[in-house]
Amino acid sequence: MTSAAAERTAPAHRTPPEQSTREAYRDLLAALLPDDEQLVCLDSDTGLFNGVDFGSAAERYINLGIAEQNLMGVAAALGREGRVPFVNTMAAFASSRAVEAVKLDIALNDLPVRIVATHAGLSAGHLGSTHHCLEDLAVMRLLPNMTVLVPADAAAAREMIRQCADLPGPVYVRLGRHAGPTLPAGTQPPRIGRAQKLRDGRDVVLVAAGPHPVALALDAADDLARSGIAACVLNMHTIKPFDSAALLGAAHGARGVVTVEEHWRAGGLGSLVAETLSGTTNPPRIHRIGVGDHFVSGNGDQQHLLGEAGITKEAVVAAARQFEN
Numbered sequence: 371m372t373s374a375a376a377e378r379t380a381p382a383h384r385t386p387p388e389q390s391t392r393e394a395y396r397d398l399l400a401a402l403l404p405d406d407e408q409l410v411c412l413d414s415d416t417g418l419f420n421g422v423d424f425g426s427a428a429e430r431y432i433n434l435g436i437a438e439q440n441l442m443g444v445a446a447a448l449g450r451e452g453r454v455p456f457v458n459t460m461a462a463f464a465s466s467r468a469v470e471a472v473k474l475d476i477a478l479n480d481l482p483v484r485i486v487a488t489h490a491g492l493s494a495g496h497l498g499s500t501h502h503c504l505e506d507l508a509v510m511r512l513l514p515n516m517t518v519l520v521p522a523d524a525a526a527a528r529e530m531i532r533q534c535a536d537l538p539g540p541v542y543v544r545l546g547r548h549a550g551p552t553l554p555a556g557t558q559p560p561r562i563g564r565a566q567k568l569r570d571g572r573d574v575v576l577v578a579a580g581p582h583p584v585a586l587a588l589d590a591a592d593d594l595a596r597s598g599i600a601a602c603v604l605n606m607h608t609i610k611p612f613d614s615a616a617l618l619g620a621a622h623g624a625r626g627v628v629t630v631e632e633h634w635r636a637g638g639l640g641s642l643v644a645e646t647l648s649g650t651t652n653p654p655r656i657h658r659i660g661v662g663d664h665f666v667s668g669n670g671d672q673q674h675l676l677g678e679a680g681i682t683k684e685a686v687v688a689a690a691r692q693f694e695n
Contacts, residue, residue, distance in 0.1 A: 391545040391581070392418060392488040394524035398531055399456055403427035409535070410448055414441050414459040418488065438463045442471035442483075449481035454535065460494065461487035461544060465506035476540045477513040484534055486543045491580065491632030492666060492675040493547035499665045502675075507579075508637025510542040511610045517541040518609040519562065520579040523552040526607060529559045537562070544580070548672065551585030553605070560607050565616035571600035574690045575620045575627045575654075579606045579639045582676060583630040590686035601690060606639060614646050621647060626655040626693035628686055632676065635660040657689040 389397075396418050403409050404427045413419055413433040424431050434441050438459050445455040457464075464472070464487040476483045487506060494501040510518045517537060521527035527545060534541045553568070560566055568584070569591050576587040584605050591601040602620045606613070621627050627647065629640035640658030647653040661679045668678075676682065 389524050390547060390549045391521050391524055391527040392486075392547065393549075394527045395486055395531055395543070395545060396422065398528050400424055402532075402535070403430055406454075406535075408452065408454045410453050410455045412441055412445055412448075412455050412457045414438055414457075414463070416458050416460065416488065418458060438468035439471045442468045442485075443475050445483045445485075446471070446475035446479065446481050449476070449483045450479065454482050454484065456484045456486055458486055458488070460501065461490035461503035461506050462494070462501050464542070465503060465509045469509055472510075472540075473513055477515050480515040480539045482538060482540065484531075484541045484543065486531075486545060488545045489547045490544045491546065491582075491672075492679070493672050495666075495670050495672050495675040498669050499667060502666055504632075504634045504661050504666070505637070506542070506544060507609055507631070507633050507639065508641070511642065512637075513540075515539045516610060517562070518544070520544045520607050520609060521560070522579075522581050522584045522605055522607055523550070526553065526560050530562060530607070533562050546581060546672075550581035550672075552581075553584070554588070560605075563608050563611045563613060565613040566605040566607065567602065567616070567620070568605050569601065569603040571595075571602040572623065573600045573625055574693055575602045575604065575617075575624050576630065576686060576690070577604045577606055577617065577627060577639065577643055578630040579609065580632050582672070583632055583681070586681065586683045586686055587628075587630050589683045590690065593683065593687050594690055597691075599690060599694075609639065609642065612642060612646065617643060617646055618650065621650075621654050624654050626657065626690070628689045629656065629658045629660070630681065630686055631658075631660045632681060633660050635662060655693060657692065659685050659689060 578587040
């Protein structure tokens with residue numbers, strides 16, 4: 371055993387979810403638009419803004435219909451003219467159907483377009499594999515100039531939307547569909563570009579992004595503590611720019627690192643962590659938990675599909691315990 375016993379903490383209390391990250395974003399944007407004439411809300415007939423009263427900013431809500439490539443082109447034109455467009459679509463369409471326009475119209479020109487993508491990961495599980503989005507972090511983090519954000523709960527979504535409103539270039543914000551787990555009570559608000567250390571520990575490091583992966587990492591840390599393993603938990607809500615210093619500091623001297631993500635294992639958070647640690651002397655062992663090299667078949671709710679994909683607390687605990695050998 372190490373000094374794990376001294377570092378154990380009681381399970382963090384998490385309040386019941388107040389609303390989904392997409393609902394938190396919707397309400398905040400509706401409140402921000404009337405006070406800032408630069409802001410424009412571009413929709414792709416998502417239904418998210420049905421019934422929303424934008425007040426004096428009503429003319430700056432524009433529903434372009436189900437035409438995601440056009441949506442990105444219009445956003446780029448508005449960004450070029452000094453506006454700050456918030457583009458609303460589903461993650462599966464933002465990162466695949468419309469990605470050429472995102473790359474050439476928005477990222478290439480370094481325009482201040484905020485792509486807010488809902489139904490990310492497996493949160494649209496009821497619609498089947500066509501609407502799962504397990505590639506967006508890999509796609510978006512590769513584009514130069516792009517900031518990539520993954521809020522872990524509704525409060526974090528509100529804070530990160532506020533912060534990204536003033537960033538100079540394009541931003542991709544990954545949101546879910548349903549209300550999900552919350553961060554522990556008393557967690558400090560996130561800062562773009564800075565990892566959140568949610569729990570201290572010297573034995574293993576659990577690195578997660580997104581509501582369900584972060585909750586699984588915290589729950590796994592509680593289980594590990596009961597068996598004398600102290601786990602550090604990092605919430606990597608900013609995929610790009612990535613807080614390499616926080617990761618390297620936490621991983622130094624640790625037995626290993628476990629990454630947890632609602633994404634294909636290739637190209638996402640786990641790949642990013644492996645890339646970062648590979649440049650160090652004697653890098654720690656890494657175990658990546660995410661969806662394997664396959665589509666998640668069938669319909670089902672998010673929790674069911676996460677379990678089918680092996681993204682569970684038990685998998686995180688088992689991976690961390692492997693480092694004892």
